[in-house]
Ligand SMILES: NC(=[NH2+])NCCC[C@H](N)C(=O)O
């Protein structure tokens with residue numbers, strides 16, 4: 463493996479946090495994402511790159527699900543769906559991810575839906591308070607309790623991490639670890655009207671597909687890093703929603719949007735971030751093997767393979 467990291471301990475270790483969780487959105491199947499990724503050989507592939515890999519089974523949230531089961535149908539607050547469940551699961555994820563990060567391991571969280579990022583980012587930023595966040599997604603996931611149309615928490619993790627919008631009592635544990643200048647988006651193309659205003663009001667930097675078309679992905683990643691990490695010294699967390707990629711490339715996901723990143727553009731982002739040597743946390747989110755439909759095995763295989771190859775590109779795989 464190439465470089466030594468200023469942040470990670472030797473031997474360089476990836477700790478896989480498999481999160482079969484779907485409570486942040488409505489579509490079944492995204493909870494199977496991590497299981498498919500591991501079954502496709504992800505652990506061995508990362509080892510092949512020279513990392514030590516820790517993985518002792520997926521994070522089962524059975525205890526939480528069971529405890530909340532009796533009141534499961536009442537878990538709604540205003541428009542927001544499953545707030546108690548999502549909060550408890552993300553709190554557990556934050557602890558696990560934070561523990562790995564504090565030990566100098568690189569937590570790799572496999573979703574599951576993107577609400578889990580409330581946990582992963584909280585965990586990584588608890589270990590590295592000066593970290594920055596690169597969010598690759600078709601969506602901004604920055605709706606607030608007030609602005610959400612869907613009520614799905616996978617559309618809100620960023621606002622919760624920033625501490626903007628109404629605070630929900632069950633999310634008391636979640637501290638606003640993120641500052642608006644510490645996040646940058648790449649790949650946006652389906653941003654709700656209210657989200658556009660939130661991005662503008664908070665001066666949050668975003669490179670939509672328009673900028674990818676205009677400047678090319680190389681320049682976009684450079685500008686994104688210049689914004690959150692001008693001296694290339696700060697730890698980086700990469701949260702990658704596979705719907706950032708075009709649906710022709712990654713079809714098996716819950717909220718596909720046309721006009722997305724090409725196969726190479728997606729991988730380039732991961733390679734370029736890896737080259738900084740500053741990556742300390744990685745999320746691969748929203749792989750849903752039940753979509754686009756049960757019979758479309760080709761799409762599933764393709765999307766799962768891309769989840770694996772994006773991970774490898776982030777962890778040092780190069781073309782030459
Ligand atoms: N992580 C995702 N795929 N998020 C999609 C969010 C879609 C929409 N903006 C919403 O708030 O529901």
Ligand SMILES: [Mn+2]
Pocket residue numbers: 599600601703705706717
């Ligand atoms: Mn998305």
Ligand SMILES: [Mn+2]
Pocket residue numbers: 576599601603616703748
């Ligand atoms: Mn997302």
